[in-house]
Amino acid sequence: MSNETAGGAIDFRKSYPPGVRWDAPLPGGAVQDILTRTAQGFPDHVAIEFNGADITYGALQALVFRAAKGFRALGVGPGVHVGLYLPNCPHYIIAFFGVLTAGGTVVNYSPLDAARVLEHKVEDSETDILVTLDLKVLYPQMAALLGASRLKRLIVGNIGDFSPEPETVAAFLKAAGQTADIPADDAYHLTFRALIDNDGAVEPFTVPDPGATLAVLQYTGGTTGLPKGAMLSHANLTAAQAQLLELCSGDEPLFEIGGERILAVLPLFHIYALSVNMLLGITIAARLVLHAKFEAEAALRTLTDQRISFFPGVPTMYAGLLNHPGMAKADLRALKFCGTGGAPLPVELAERFLRLTGCHLTEGWGMTETTATGTFTPARGVHKAGSCGVPVPHVRLKFIDVADPAREVGPGERGELCIYGPNVMKGYWKKPSANVDSFTADGYFRTGDVAWMDGDGYVFIVDRTKDMILCGGFNVYPRVIEEAVYEHPSVAEATAIGIPDAYRGQAPKVFITLKSGADPVTLEEMQAFLKGRLGKHEMIAALEIRAELPKTPVGKLSKKELVEEEARKHQP
Known part of the structure; x- marks a missing residue:
């Protein structure tokens, strides 16, 4: 396939780092083979570090085989979907590879999902078996679905299962009131320890056709309605790993096989962390330092004390670090790569991070439906402010007119971004009509993002088509407003939405949080600050300061809750 955009006018390969190939080989195969290869080559290297305990790659592979044998005894095989409801x-890692080794399909669940969303996912995905922990923030939600949905069996672990003193940790958590009592019944419950209490003698499932075999059912966050399941095949996931590996290679490799340390604080149930932290980390035999949640204090301490070299995050995490008082004195010289995705990266935030650390925040773009890959900013190369980089290997992009999807727009013009490549999902689970609407006639996936490409092949995401604000006949993009607001010295976080306006139809409203110690800012003061930074049609009509802004499970700012709040306010 051509290495150009569908329009054929821009050759973006010229922006690739030396030695990185757009047409690099895609090895394919099964996802579980990624771990098998690394365990064979680096059995004594630490794979997982969690709560002071280490698990080597050899030990991890043995645990996966034992989990696979346990899953097989429960009937897991081709066509059987197993849910993971875990931090x-x-x-998480053992169960993920254990399910695939047994021949089943993984269904990821977010611990932050509402009860009705969890029930929808269980029924829609056909999940009969689910793995969780005995924590009160997790177990009761799924226990409520036993007998009230198709969910038939819970496999329940304890956070201390793989610590040096499991019983001590379990007793401490129970005394602290953090764990729930688990019924001692074989019909509905099985402990994680019992699942892996076997010799691990299992014949791994042979994937007959990686392109057709479903590996992961990954539900999209969705801005409206209930989430849809993106069908990610083994070939989708292994292609994404081949793309990421090639981007880290070239004449000046970013990594040393077996020598990197990754801070894995992004939730593994999210496609970004699953692909970039877990699967890429295992591919390069890295040490995965797991954090159950992001806390700026703990993350900064790990970054410095553990000499972390790779830190994939999202903009809100970097904002949290930059606003931490210890950031200015932190020794982060070990950092080689800090990637960001999941949400647009404010230019001002990227510049502050570079000044403090000397490490570029390399922005990329991808979606659940594209297995997290799509574009990348070369770690060693040109960084263009506001750009998410150039297309990854084997990916082609085109841009179509937002108002007339049948018309393709030219270089430099804004249009809906469409993508074609081996990382693009098979389609939405049990949603044939959505699949028709989501793909162009020539097989490109319509992302819903408005973007444009410059002459060097760099892509600039303008905004989501669904987030666009219509002000008096003008298209106003929230990201343009947010970028300007972030320049205000008092602003820590900002997000913009459209609210009803009797004259213009919609008007922009901005929600912000303040930096520590910053003085509040009024609407009039912010409007004066933005004058000259925004056009008249883009000027904000309302401002609200909050202690915190709503976020998605992966930590990116979420507009959905704010839009719903404003809609309720303006109901007649």
């Missing part, structure tokens, strides 16, 4: 912990 970042060893159980």
Whole structure:
């Protein structure tokens, strides 16, 4: 396939780092083979570090085989879907590869999902077996679905299962009131320890056709309605790993096989962390330092004390670090790569991070539906402010007119970004009509993002088509407003939405949080600050300061809750 955009006018390969190939080989195969290869080559290297305990790659592979045998005994095989309702912990990685080795399909669940969303996912995904922990913030939600949905069996672990003293940790958590009592019944419950209490003698499932075999059912966050399941095949996931590996290679490799340390604080149940932290980390035999959640204090301490070299995050995490009082004195010289995705990266935030650390925040773009890959900013190369980089290997992009999807727009023009490549999902689970609407006639996936490409092949995401604000006949993009607001010295975080306006139809409203110690800012003061930074049609009509802004499970700012709040306010 051509290495150009569908329009054929821009050759973006000229922006690739030396030695990185757009047409690099895609090895394919099964996802579980990624771990098998690394365990064979680096059995004594630490794979997982969690709560002071280490698990080597050899030990991890043995645990996966034992989990696979346990899953097989429960009937897991081709066509059987197993849910993972877990934070970042060893159980997640062991269960993920255990399910695939047994021949089943993984269904990821977010611990932050509302009860009705969890029930929808269980029924829609056909999940009969689910792995979780005995924590009160997790277990009761799924226990309520036993007998009230198709969910038939819970496999329940304890956060201390893989610690040096499991019983001590379990007793401490129970005394602290953090764990729930688990019924001692074989019909509905099985402990994670019982699942892996076997010799691990299992014949791994042979994937007959990686392109057709479903590996992961990954539900999209969705801005309206209930989430849809993106069908990610083994070939989708292994292609994404081949793309990421090639981007880190070239004449000046970013990594040393077996020598990197990754701070894995992004939730592994999210496609970004699953692909970039877990699967890429295992591919390069890295040490995965797992954090169950992001806390700026703990993250900064790990970054410095553990000499972390790779830190994939999202903009809100970097904002949290930059606003931490210890950031200015932190020794972060070990950092080689700090990637960001999941949400647009404010230019001002990227510049502050570079000044403090000397490490570029390399922005990329991808989606659940594209297995997290799509574009990348070369770590060693040109960084263009506001750009998410150039297309990854084997990916082609085109841009179509937002108002007339049948018309393709030219270089430099804004249009809906469409993508074609081996990382693009098979389609939405049980949603044939959505699949028709989501793909162009020539097979490109319509992302819903408005973007444009410059002459060097760099892509600039303008905004989501669904987030666009219509002000008096003008298209106003929230990201343009947010970028300007972030320049205000008092602003820590900002997000903009459209609210009803009797004259213009919609008007922009901005929600902000303040930096520590910063003085509040009034609407009039912010409007004066933005004058000259925004056009008249883009000027904000309302401002609200909050202690915190709503975020998605992966930590990016979420507009959905704010839009719903404003809609309720303006109901007649």
